[in-house]
Amino acid sequence: MTEAAEAPTRRERMAQRKRAVILAAALDLFSRYGVEGTTLEAVAQQADVSKSNLIYYFPGKEALYAAVLADVLEGWLVPLDELRPEADPATAIRAYIATKMAFSRDNPAASRLFCLEVMQGAPVLTGRLRSVLRPTVEAKAAVIRHWIEAGLIAPIDPHQLIFSLWATTQHFADFATQIRALRDRDLRDPAFYEESVAHVTELFLQRLRPAGASRSSR
Amino acid sequence: MTEAAEAPTRRERMAQRKRAVILAAALDLFSRYGVEGTTLEAVAQQADVSKSNLIYYFPGKEALYAAVLADVLEGWLVPLDELRPEADPATAIRAYIATKMAFSRDNPAASRLFCLEVMQGAPVLTGRLRSVLRPTVEAKAAVIRHWIEAGLIAPIDPHQLIFSLWATTQHFADFATQIRALRDRDLRDPAFYEESVAHVTELFLQRLRPAGASRSSR
DNA sequence: GTCTATATCCCGATAGAC
DNA sequence: GTCTATCGGGATATAGAC
Numbered sequence: 001m002t003e004a005a006e007a008p009t010r011r012e013r014m015a016q017r018k019r020a021v022i023l024a025a026a027l028d029l030f031s032r033y034g035v036e037g038t039t040l041e042a043v044a045q046q047a048d049v050s051k052s053n054l055i056y057y058f059p060g061k062e063a064l065y066a067a068v069l070a071d072v073l074e075g076w077l078v079p080l081d082e083l084r085p086e087a088d089p090a091t092a093i094r095a096y097i098a099t100k101m102a103f104s105r106d107n108p109a110a111s112r113l114f115c116l117e118v119m120q121g122a123p124v125l126t127g128r129l130r131s132v133l134r135p136t137v138e139a140k141a142a143v144i145r146h147w148i149e150a151g152l153i154a155p156i157d158p159h160q161l162i163f164s165l166w167a168t169t170q171h172f173a174d175f176a177t178q179i180r181a182l183r184d185r186d187l188r189d190p191a192f193y194e195e196s197v198a199h200v201t202e203l204f205l206q207r208l209r210p211a212g213a214s215r216s217s218r
Numbered sequence: 219m220t221e222a223a224e225a226p227t228r229r230e231r232m233a234q235r236k237r238a239v240i241l242a243a244a245l246d247l248f249s250r251y252g253v254e255g256t257t258l259e260a261v262a263q264q265a266d267v268s269k270s271n272l273i274y275y276f277p278g279k280e281a282l283y284a285a286v287l288a289d290v291l292e293g294w295l296v297p298l299d300e301l302r303p304e305a306d307p308a309t310a311i312r313a314y315i316a317t318k319m320a321f322s323r324d325n326p327a328a329s330r331l332f333c334l335e336v337m338q339g340a341p342v343l344t345g346r347l348r349s350v351l352r353p354t355v356e357a358k359a360a361v362i363r364h365w366i367e368a369g370l371i372a373p374i375d376p377h378q379l380i381f382s383l384w385a386t387t388q389h390f391a392d393f394a395t396q397i398r399a400l401r402d403r404d405l406r407d408p409a410f411y412e413e414s415v416a417h418v419t420e421l422f423l424q425r426l427r428p429a430g431a432s433r434s435s436r
Numbered sequence: 437g438t439c440t441a442t443a444t445c446c447c448g449a450t451a452g453a454c
Numbered sequence: 455g456t457c458t459a460t461c462g463g464g465a466t467a468t469a470g471a472c
Binding site for chain 1: 249250252330333337340348374388389392395400414420421422
Binding site for chain 3: 270
């Protein structure tokens with residue numbers, strides 16, 4: 001017989017790969033047209049499966065959306081790892097901005113879908129925002145507070161700092177269309193990418209420089 | 219006969235008022251559920267008119283959406299007026315941030331709908347972004363360049379500065395749900411509003427302080 | 437200008453053969 | 455696991471009376 005008890009890895013790997021293809025298609029379309037603006041037919045077509053087959057893998061549109069969002073949030077959290085208490089603050093902030101800007105460049109659809117979900121009241125994600133994002137943010141706020149108390153950076157509201165970092169870096173993904181309309185450029189242009197990273201970095205390092213330090217950031 | 223050639227102002231004023239009520243309802247619902255996620259029935263109900271009557275005023279959903287967006291963009295442009303060449307840069311930046319933050323507080327739905335439209339590729343607004351927003355931004359970039367050349371502020375990329383200002387101020391409207399999930403506060407809380415304005419202002423004034431100036435911003 | 441009734445279409449989901 | 459066929463619901467938009 002073809003199916004034994006041991007390890008159907010071959011078939012399972014195929015299934016996992018198919019799931020990934022479907023999730024990628026769904027992310028792309030959801031982020032561009034919204035969840036309600038996207039039909040399962042379109043997702044199926046872009047993922048190169050039949051609509052019924054799509055529904056076999058994800059039992060309904062809501063389930064598909066939830067699965068996509070779970071993936072998105074996971075990747076969205078990664079950059080925060082850069083803010084470690086033992087690191088040099090300036091280096092850590094630089095690394096954080098670089099990582100987040102790279103995320104905006106490489107995963108604009110993920111950034112947009114996250115923005116969409118939050119803007120609409122985070123119907124699916126509210127729970128996780130409170131249960132996983134909130135504790136993470138509190139931990140990072142503590143790191144920032146520690147840096148302030150050690151005199152390594154100027155006094156600042158840690159939460160406000162985090163919000164501003166998010167805002168400035170994600171803007172390049174979420175408002176890419178507007179930036180293109182105004183400047184005909186986006187982060188995929190290496191020169192514009194470098195210029196943008198440098199700008200955001202400078203903005204925050206100037207603000208965080210402790211009282212006694214000299215002006216230039218490099 | 220009841221209809222004469224002179225001035226049916228009474229009836230016209232009623233009609234204008236009704237249009238405004240419909241537009242307000244549409245803005246609220248579109249911004250919360252997306253355009254595709256909003257039914258004309260729901261708009262009609264919230265505006266307290268019948269669905270057929272709604273369609274009488276706006277011939278189709280697309281037309282309604284376009285009308286709402288036109289209103290939104292108009293209000294969205296106003297704060298930029300604060301950046302006048304003859305003004306003191308620090309005062310002008312302060313005023314700009316204050317105006318934009320007040321807009322985020324008082325018109326969060328407008329901010330979100332604008333964000334939604336842009337994120338989805340600005341299908342309706344691209345033309346206007348290029349034809350009206352772009353020239354306005356160029357004019358304001360020239361003002362900033364003028365300030366730099368006069369030695370009134372530190373050197374900075376004018377467009378990047380504008381993008382960062384937009385990003386940080388609009389974040390409070392577009393990501394209000396996230397901020398509430400993390401901090402249980404929003405801009406309608408006066409203390410949080412003041413704290414947020416102060417934070418954003420400080421962030422930019424530190425960056426823009428010319429080389430010779432002292433550190434404190436007030 | 438405002439209403440009721442309805443035409444028309446499309447989408448999500450199911451049933452069931454293979 | 456994958457397919458075809460189809461049901462059932464719901465939303466936009468129109469027709470036409472008042």
